[in-house]
Amino acid sequence: MNVRRRLISGTAVAAVTALGLGTLSACSSDSAAAANTDKFDVVASFYPMAFLAEQIGGDHVNVTSLTEPGQEPHDLEISAKQTAALQESDAVLYLKDLQPSVDDAVAQSEIKTKIDAASLTTLEKHGNEVGGHAAEHDDHENEELSGLDPHIWLDPVRYSQVAEGVGKAFEKADPDHAADYKANTTALVKKLGALNTQFKDGLANTRTKVFVTTHAAFGYLAERYGLTEEAINGLDPESEPSAARVKELEKMAKADGVTTVFYETLVSDKTAKTIASDANLKTDVLDPIEGITKKSRGTDYFSVQEANLKALKTALGTK
Numbered sequence: 001m002n003v004r005r006r007l008i009s010g011t012a013v014a015a016v017t018a019l020g021l022g023t024l025s026a027c028s029s030d031s032a033a034a035a036n037t038d039k040f041d042v043v044a045s046f047y048p049m050a051f052l053a054e055q056i057g058g059d060h061v062n063v064t065s066l067t068e069p070g071q072e073p074h075d076l077e078i079s080a081k082q083t084a085a086l087q088e089s090d091a092v093l094y095l096k097d098l099q100p101s102v103d104d105a106v107a108q109s110e111i112k113t114k115i116d117a118a119s120l121t122t123l124e125k126h127g128n129e130v131g132g133h134a135a136e137h138d139d140h141e142n143e144e145l146s147g148l149d150p151h152i153w154l155d156p157v158r159y160s161q162v163a164e165g166v167g168k169a170f171e172k173a174d175p176d177h178a179a180d181y182k183a184n185t186t187a188l189v190k191k192l193g194a195l196n197t198q199f200k201d202g203l204a205n206t207r208t209k210v211f212v213t214t215h216a217a218f219g220y221l222a223e224r225y226g227l228t229e230e231a232i233n234g235l236d237p238e239s240e241p242s243a244a245r246v247k248e249l250e251k252m253a254k255a256d257g258v259t260t261v262f263y264e265t266l267v268s269d270k271t272a273k274t275i276a277s278d279a280n281l282k283t284d285v286l287d288p289i290e291g292i293t294k295k296s297r298g299t300d301y302f303s304v305q306e307a308n309l310k311a312l313k314t315a316l317g318t319k
Contacts, residue, residue, distance in 0.1 A: 037062040040174045043086050045094035045102045046073040047291040048153035049117060051301050053093050055188045056167050060177040064089075066102060073098060073290060078105050091115060091173055093166060098150045113173040120165030121158040123148040126219035154288065155220035156199065156305070160192040195305055199225055202309050207317030208257035212249065212281075214272050215264055217288035227316075232261075232275065250279040260315035262286035265295045284311050 039062040044050035046067040053063045066082055067073050078086070078101045086092060086105055091113035094102050098118075106114055126149045152158040167185030171178035203225045211222075216231030230252060232245070252258065260282045263272035269283060276283045287297060287304050298304035 040091070040170070040177070041089040043089045043092045045092075045099055046076075048159075048289065048301070049093045049095060052117075052159075052163055052166050052188075056163065056170055056181055056184045058180060058184050060174065060180060061170075067099075067291070077101050083109075086111065091169070093117065095150055095152075097148070113169060115166055115169045117152070117162045117166070118148075118150070121152055121161040123150070123152065124220070124223075125149065126216070126223075149219050151217045151220055151288065153301075154218055154305075155224050156192045156196040157224060158220060160189050160196075163188050163192065191302065195302060196224075198306070199309055202313050202318075203227065203316065205318060206313070208259075209316065210252075210256035210258050211260065211262060211286075211312060211315055212253070212258055213262040213286055215267075215286075215288060218286065227312075228256075230258075232271065246275055246278045249275055253279055253281060257317075258315075259317070260284050260311075262311070262315070264288060265293075265297065282315075284315060286311055 040057060040060050042053045042057060042061050042063045044053050044063055044065050046065060050063050050065045053061060057063065064085070066078060066086075067076055076099050083105055087109050089111060092106055092109070092111050093115045094106060094117065096103055096116045096118045125147055152162065163185055167181050167188075170181040174181070199221075209226060210228045210230060211218075212230045212232065214232050216229060218229045221227070222229040230249075232249070258281065261272045261276040261279075262284055263269045263286075265285050265287055272283045275281070285297060286308055289301055289304050289308075292298070292300060292304070296304055297307035
């Protein structure tokens with residue numbers, strides 16, 4: 001599978017809109033609010049982790065996110081206020097090797113329940129970008145922290161595995177509400193299973209299996225559903241692609257029946273539109289779901305994933 005790993009770009013937001021599984025507690029973006037409530041206080045590193053905590057914890061948890069709306073998750077530098085709140089919390093849910101400052105803060109903290117999502121599923125390395133210019137265009141210092149693709153939440157199956165692990169950790173840490181955590185986890189896993197079926201059925205018979213994106217976040221998703229992600233990697237959103245790169249893309253697009261260059265909702269679409277124009281292709285949004293804002297095509301993880309599926313089906317062409 002020709003997929004290319006890239007660490008999360010600067011599109012992440014951490015505001016949680018938790019829908020589906022009953023009435024959920026509010027997720028505060030002020031991480032100082034995480035400490036010393038009468039609920040099970042969970043600090044989450046960024047949106048995909050906060051969403052899991054809200055869905056599984058329900059009314060029993062108070063979830064806060066370390067990553068504020070609009071922040072780049074991997075560039076996050078935790079404040080003294082956030083560090084103090086982290087120390088006061090009952091649990092932390094994070095994705096190791098994605099945010100170095102979070103890893104450091106968690107390692108130094110005395111929180112009893114430390115939940116690393118990366119340990120709850122399998123991570124892989126993912127392949128090449130368009131044209132094979134992997135390293136020479138790369139200016140992201142944190143990209144090769146572990147050499148593994150961190151975007152596990154975009155694969156409903158892996159995200160479900162993480163959810164099951166989080167549920168068990170909540171049950172152990174807060175046994176008084178274990179039955180509710182178990183029930184909520186079961187309901188969430190069922191919803192993720194249904195989403196997996198939607199993707200599997202929706203992408204089973206497409207005219208082409210290749211899609212082009214400016215952010216190589218979709219390696220696990222591509223692998224899960226038999227697709228090939230071609231990532232225009234290493235290009236700053238504001239930079240102009242070289243003529244050679246565009247020519248390579250045009251050749252690949254023609255050979256593989258590619259119709260669309262995908263970009264993200266929350267970053268400049270300049271690169272995507274430049275390449276698409278030169279290669280006579282369309283542009284559309286494929287959301288890495290690093291956060292939810294007013295620009296998102298949906299209100300939570302599930303609705304944005306459904307929008308992603310719709311965009312992929314349109315771009316790939318259903319038979």
